[in-house]
Amino acid sequence: MRGATNVRTVVALFMLALCLGAGLIGGCSTLPSLENRRTSTALFDTGDTRLGRAISPMVDAHPGISGIYPLPDARDAFAARALLAQSAERTLDVQYYIWHDFGATDGVVFVDLDVMAVGPVVAEVSKQFDRYWASGSSYPVERLLPAVDPAAIAEIASSALRIERDPAAVAYMNALRNLDFVHEMDQGSLVLDWSATRMISDDPGKGLGLAAPETLLFPKLREIIGESAAEVYMESPYLVPTAAEFDEFAAIVDRGVKIKVLTNSLQSTDVPIVHAGYAKRRKPLLEAGVALYELRRLSPDTAPRTGAGPLGSSGSSLHAKAFSVDNSRVFIGSFNFDPRSSTLNTEMGFVIDSPALANRMEVALSRRFLASAYEVRLSDAGKLYWIERRDAEWVRHDTEPGTSFWRRLEIWLMSMLPIEWLL
Numbered sequence: 463m464r465g466a467t468n469v470r471t472v473v474a475l476f477m478l479a480l481c482l483g484a485g486l487i488g489g490c491s492t493l494p495s496l497e498n499r500r501t502s503t504a505l506f507d508t509g510d511t512r513l514g515r516a517i518s519p520m521v522d523a524h525p526g527i528s529g530i531y532p533l534p535d536a537r538d539a540f541a542a543r544a545l546l547a548q549s550a551e552r553t554l555d556v557q558y559y560i561w562h563d564f565g566a567t568d569g570v571v572f573v574d575l576d577v578m579a580v581g582p583v584v585a586e587v588s589k590q591f592d593r594y595w596a597s598g599s600s601y602p603v604e605r606l607l608p609a610v611d612p613a614a615i616a617e618i619a620s621s622a623l624r625i626e627r628d629p630a631a632v633a634y635m636n637a638l639r640n641l642d643f644v645h646e647m648d649q650g651s652l653v654l655d656w657s658a659t660r661m662i663s664d665d666p667g668k669g670l671g672l673a674a675p676e677t678l679l680f681p682k683l684r685e686i687i688g689e690s691a692a693e694v695y696m697e698s699p700y701l702v703p704t705a706a707e708f709d710e711f712a713a714i715v716d717r718g719v720k721i722k723v724l725t726n727s728l729q730s731t732d733v734p735i736v737h738a739g740y741a742k743r744r745k746p747l748l749e750a751g752v753a754l755y756e757l758r759r760l761s762p763d764t765a766p767r768t769g770a771g772p773l774g775s776s777g778s779s780l781h782a783k784a785f786s787v788d789n790s791r792v793f794i795g796s797f798n799f800d801p802r803s804s805t806l807n808t809e810m811g812f813v814i815d816s817p818a819l820a821n822r823m824e825v826a827l828s829r830r831f832l833a834s835a836y837e838v839r840l841s842d843a844g845k846l847y848w849i850e851r852r853d854a855e856w857v858r859h860d861t862e863p864g865t866s867f868w869r870r871l872e873i874w875l876m877s878m879l880p881i882e883w884l885l
Contacts, residue, residue: 494605502595504588511551521581528581529654538643539576555591575782586661597666663810679809693720695827696785701725702739702800702885715751727756729864732779738876739885748840755835786820801883
């Protein structure tokens with residue numbers, strides 16, 4: 463993802479410019495009509511396909527629950543997508559925020575978590591796909607963009623062929639073929655976690671301001687944590703809680719629940735402008751009793767970045783969006799605790815009632831807190847400081863670790879921009 467422009471930052475700056483210029487520009491182009499738009503209908507009679515024949519006996523042996531396989535490794539996650547796509551015989555329903563490298567870039571470490579699922583929850587996802595396809599926000603691309611020049615298609619095909627022959631790409635594909643996950647998937651020997659699993663998502667009308675509050679994802683997350691929870695472990699790459707989310711954090715802590723959150727440090731974030739919003743909330747969150755940990759830069763080259771500006775990508779970054787509750791259940795999805803997820807984006811995820819998966823996640827996070835993160839604390843004087851475990855020693859940092867004065871000044875200046883609702 464080197465050299466990539468960060469979509470979230472570009473959207474925020476574009477919307478700011480749009481708002482500032484709204485009084486100077488006469489009007490905007492209208493969107494095309496949705497009349498006679500193609501429909502999408504999920505196919506459920508797939509028992510006679512190759513995948514259906516392989517999976518149906520397992521599903522039948524576990525009625526009412528779904529088989530879950532966690533994919534914390536980027537190569538496993540890419541291989542799962544590629545192998546399933548190659549095996550598809552009838553349809554592919556693909557719903558993505560953005561297409562990119564899937565962890566294929568050298569020198570970049572992404573901490574992410576996907577899951578692969580079979581069973582009843584897949585039908586829920588298919589129905590959700592149809593809901594979004596049929597929503598008032600979904601436009602066929604040919605109604606928004608001009609026809610593609612055949613020369614451009616030929617150039618893409620030529621570029622793909624060059625990439626396919628590139629030694630780095632060959633090495634990457636060879637590495638994929640040698641993954642244990644790939645061999646187990648080919649042989650049908652993957653061990654799945656069979657658990658009660660449900661999909662939750664925002665109403666697609668959210669993007670148009672038409673969704674009722676009870677149809678949004680955040681209130682459902684509150685229900686997942688529950689009234690009797692004792693401990694919650696969270697991963698959120700962008701932590702800019704809204705007023706309602708902050709109040710919810712505080713209320714949960716007041717009930718005696720321990721909340722530990724891992725997010726990106728300034729050193730590791732891939733969207734510095736979002737870090738500017740988070741930085742203003744660190745002290746209130748700590749004062750409310752939330753334990754904060756910030757992921758360190760994980761690239762083998764630990765020197766501070768010089769080429770990643772507010773629009774750039776980091777050498778390592780947390781991308782996982784998940785939390786576990788009391789070693790009993792987990793949420794894994796697309797939701798960040800930030801204004802965009804709460805009010806603008808449409809989000810979804812799985813709630814998985816699996817003590818085994820919850821324990822695995824909590825153990826992994828506990829290790830990451832010690833080995834890969836800074837713990838953020840408040841001094842008696844109310845000042846922030848960061849604790850890092852380095853070998854057998856504890857190192858204290860009184861400014862954001864691995865950053866320069868000018869970087870911190872840049873973040874402070876960004877925090878003055880009136881765009882928090884877009885972060």
